[in-house]
Amino acid sequence: MTIAADLYPVLDTPQALIDLDVVDRNAAAMFALGRANGVDVRVHFKSLKCGGLARHLMAAGADKFLCAKLNEAEVLVGAGVRDVLVANQIVGPVKARRLAALAARADVSVCVDDAENVDELAAAARAAGVSLGVLVEVDVGQHRCGVDPGAPAVALARRVLGHAPALQFRGLQGYAGHIQMIPDAADRGQQCRAGLQLLVGTRRELEAAGIAVPVVTGAGTGTADTAAGFPGLTEIQPGSFAVMDAAYHAVCPEYGCALSVLTTVVSRRDGRYVLDAGSKAISRDFGTPVVKDRPADRVTAVNEEHTIVAPGDGEAVRVGDRREVLPAHCCATMNLHRSCAAVRGGRVEAVWPIEASGRYD
Ligand SMILES: Cc1ncc(COP(=O)(O)O)c(C=O)c1O
Secondary structure (H helix, E strand, O other): OOOOHHHHHHOOOOEEEEEHHHHHHHHHHHHHHHHHHOOEEOEEHHHOOOHHHHHHHHHOOOOOEEEOOHHHHHHHHHOOOOEEEEEEEOOOHHHHHHHHHHHOOOEEEEEEOOHHHHHHHHHHHHHHOOOEEEEEEEOOOOOOOOEOOOHHHHHHHHHHHOOOOOEEEEEEEEOOHHHOOOOOHHHHHHHHHHHHHHHHHHHHHHHHOOOOOOEEEEOOHHHHHHHHOOOOOOEEOOOHHHOOOHHHHHHOOOOOOOEEEEEEEEEEEOOEEEEOOOOOOOOOOOOOOEEOOOOOOEEEEEOOOOEEEEOOOOOOOOOOOEEEEEOOOHHHHHOOOOEEEEEEOOEEEEEEEOOOOOOOO
């Protein structure tokens, strides 16, 4: 829904808005998918970066989160999340110490794909007197981080087990980021299953070697439906589904766009109007942003501080009018704002800081 016009003057622009009714519908759909398939849903915080939003999702049933960066993990633990997976490689003594310190406050786990990094994390955990959960990351086709499936993963798991109790081997992660937004659902599903075969095959090799594998985690919003029912996967880890964006919504229309950026029309000429927010406030990573609820309006350019729109035929536009813009990438947009207004039924329920925005550590 579009927020009521009488709310607009209360907020200055550009302002990130989160429509809580849409978040709640998205969360209910994703958690129902998990329940129906007997699989855990771990929510990716890189898409949110906001402790208030994490707490809101916890109230809706989320009990485990993952994140890409240590600072996100710190925000999550500060928000009261008890089970946090840093789904990334944490390298270097400073970060290893920060990770170990966090493991004293919550159940924290991390991904590894390198034997020396395993040793480094073990030393930090030992020094801090904590036990750190560890998942071996498997490359299931994206060719980013991760060891090859099969024997290399078994060898690395053994290395982790050798550091018990400072490290606890939890299982496997395999994420195929390159397929999440394939427009054709059948093709996306088929490529998802091919990656999960590699992951679950690796699980079987570990078990054949006598190694228990409590967690096998993977998949994002675009593949959650396929992955949820895949035998041998214990967890799905979507993030974008909660707030969504115009580009992902075109691929997964079942999840609504809760995130928008409220803007003001600052200039108007025949055939165009100009908004007071550009690429510094609205991400165009995955395509062109969209003016919310105005399908006839077309964004023709996104400059740093301006978005230029061709209005639909006969549309009366005045300087000072407000427009909500749906970004083309929610995760990057949350990273651009310091706060978001949580809106329900045309009223602002809260203004939340986005604590992890603009941080890369
Ligand atoms: C490791 C990992 N898991 C899960 C996700 C969630 O993806 P999505 O935003 O498609 O839900 C991502 C996104 O980049 C990721 O990097």
